[in-house]
Amino acid sequence: MESISSMDNESSSTIDSLKPNNNSNNNNSNNIIHPSPLARMGSGTSVIIDSENGIEAESKKLPSSKYKGVVPQPNGRWGAQIYEKHQRVWLGTFNEEDEASRAYDIAAQRFRGRDAVTNFKPLSLDVEEDVIELQFLNSRAKAEVVDMLRKHTYHDELQQNRRNLKHQISSGFVGSVNRQTNFPNVGGGCLKGMTSRDQLFEKVVTPSDVGKLNRLVIPKQHAEKHFPLNNSNDLSGKCSSPSKGVLLNFEDVNEKVWRFRYSYWNSSQSYVLTKGWSRFVKEKNLKAGDVVCFQRSTGPDRQLYIDWKPRNGVPCSGSGSGSGEEVLGQVVESPAQMIRLFGVNICEVNPSSINENGKRSREMELLTMETSCKKQMFIAAL
DNA sequence: ATCTGTGTTGAC
DNA sequence: TCAACACAGATG
Numbered sequence: 001m002e003s004i005s006s007m008d009n010e011s012s013s014t015i016d017s018l019k020p021n022n023n024s025n026n027n028n029s030n031n032i033i034h035p036s037p038l039a040r041m042g043s044g045t046s047v048i049i050d051s052e053n054g055i056e057a058e059s060k061k062l063p064s065s066k067y068k069g070v071v072p073q074p075n076g077r078w079g080a081q082i083y084e085k086h087q088r089v090w091l092g093t094f095n096e097e098d099e100a101s102r103a104y105d106i107a108a109q110r111f112r113g114r115d116a117v118t119n120f121k122p123l124s125l126d127v128e129e130d131v132i133e134l135q136f137l138n139s140r141a142k143a144e145v146v147d148m149l150r151k152h153t154y155h156d157e158l159q160q161n162r163r164n165l166k167h168q169i170s171s172g173f174v175g176s177v178n179r180q181t182n183f184p185n186v187g188g189g190c191l192k193g194m195t196s197r198d199q200l201f202e203k204v205v206t207p208s209d210v211g212k213l214n215r216l217v218i219p220k221q222h223a224e225k226h227f228p229l230n231n232s233n234d235l236s237g238k239c240s241s242p243s244k245g246v247l248l249n250f251e252d253v254n255e256k257v258w259r260f261r262y263s264y265w266n267s268s269q270s271y272v273l274t275k276g277w278s279r280f281v282k283e284k285n286l287k288a289g290d291v292v293c294f295q296r297s298t299g300p301d302r303q304l305y306i307d308w309k310p311r312n313g314v315p316c317s318g319s320g321s322g323s324g325e326e327v328l329g330q331v332v333e334s335p336a337q338m339i340r341l342f343g344v345n346i347c348e349v350n351p352s353s354i355n356e357n358g359k360r361s362r363e364m365e366l367l368t369m370e371t372s373c374k375k376q377m378f379i380a381a382l
Numbered sequence: 383a384t385c386t387g388t389g390t391t392g393a394c
Numbered sequence: 395t396c397a398a399c400a401c402a403g404a405t406g
Contacts, residue, residue, distance in 0.1 A: 062398075071397060075385060083395050090387055214405065261406090274406065 065097055067119045069104030080104045080149070084111055092150035103149045110137050110145045136161045144256075151276070153257040156249055160257070163301065197305060200226045200294040204311075207288040214278040216292070218262070223271030226294070229264055248273075250294070250306035258306060284308055 062072035071079045073093055078100035080091035091107050094100040101119040108116035109123060116122060123130035123137075136158055137145060148154040201222040203209075209216045218227065229246065250258045261275035280286070289311035297303040 064397080069396085071399095073386075074400095077385085079387070081387090081397085086395080088388080088396090093386060278405070 065101070067097060067101035067104065068117065069108065069119070070097060070100045080107070082107045082111060089146060090150070091146060092152065094152075103154075106137070106154060107142075107145060107149060109134075110140075110142055132162060132165065133158060148257070151257075151259060151279070153249070153259055156257050156259075157255070160251070160255070160303075196298045197295040198298055200296055202291050202293045204291050205286060205288060210281045210286045210288055210290075214274065216260075216273040216277050218271040218273065220271060222294075226296070227262055227271070229262070229271070248304060250304045252306055280306070287311065 062074065065072060065078060069080055069082055069091070071081060073079050077093050077095055078097045079093050080100040080103040082089050082091060082104060089107070089111075091100075091103045094103065098119075105116075105118040105120055105122070108118050123134050125131055125134070140148075145154070148157055201219070203216070203219065203222075205216065223229075227248070246262050248260050248262045250260065252258060258280055259276050260273040260280075262271070262273055264271050286292070286308060287310075291309050291311070293307045293309070295305040295307070297305070
């Protein structure tokens with residue numbers, strides 16, 4: 001499914017002074033082309049000429065995009081894609097054509113650095129905000145950037161990154177850019193300037209939570225307490241429409257942002273996380289009996305966090321849960337204030353959580369987090 | 383049932 | 395490298 005196989009981590013992107021690209025330098029063919037229906041005959045064009053009466057009939061031909069890296073979708077949406085090493089890398093689908101083109105631009109700048117040909121004005125080292133974004137972009141693996149684009153979380157993560165930077169600067173913690181500062185009290189060490197969090201609740205996931213239904217049932221009492229749907233003010237996500245629920249952003253231990261649709265299903269009279277949930281299950285390789293934990297920052301941003309631990313994994317927040325004796329579906333209430341982040345010892349690898357298909361284990365995730373911390377410190381030192 | 387994004391192809 | 399098209403398989 002993933003088409004990002006050929007991606008590697010290294011990038012030669014010394015991004016500097018890209019020429020302004022406001023559709024004039026760069027537009028010899030890729031920008032602001034408003035193709036006539038017959039302007040481009042792709043390999044599979046389906047324009048049919050009715051030779052009998054000379055009428056040109058068009059058989060549901062999709063409109064070409066005026067943007068580079070953007071392709072039409074049958075339902076009127078737009079896909080973005082970029083090529084690398086003879087392979088297409090899919091960047092996701094978007095409602096708006098220019099949204100797709102901006103996704104392409106971001107990918108192009110990450111993949112091709114200063115050589116990137118973009119639809120819009122590229123990031124410039126002369127603009128402070130752009131420099132921050134370039135640093136953000138280039139400190140992440142290509143696959144990670146692609147993932148953010150596909151999940152439409154790029155801008156949220158970038159904003160989060162900016163907030164962290166500001167916070168570190170204002171707290172005088174500028175020696176290193178430490179991604180771990182977002183995760184209070186993890187393993188001690190380099191954790192100044194952190195924000196505290198409320199533990200909201202945990203749930204031992206059921207087979208149907210990790211099965212083909214692609215949804216997580218949020219127990220009613222927790223849903224109504226922490227994620228009230230009638231008043232979206234309390235939710236950090238953006239309200240799309242009351243009937244369709246809301247989109248909620250949760251951050252995991254790797255500072256990866258997960259966006260889930262949260263709504264109420266009348267049919268089963270339950271609150272559910274739907275869209276996006278199956279990705280989480282897949283990536284974390286969640287199994288029935290594992291525990292997902294929800295937290296919220298006590299700070300003004302009210303950031304939501306999500307984490308998980310294996311069924312027999314380490315205890316969560318010293319609450320005594322996670323001992324492996326839970327009944328499926330049982331919800332574990334935890335102390336109100338988070339003291340440790342799930343109490344995980346990131347140095348020990350628990351063999352039971354290394355799963356058979358080679359997916360990243362819980363410990364590996366935390367080690368990744370530690371690595372990324374070091375990576376950021378290195379970057380900041382440059 | 384709907385939609386995404388992959389397989390494939392030909393143009394450039 | 396790139397976009398067009400068809401459609402399998404993922405998603406809701």
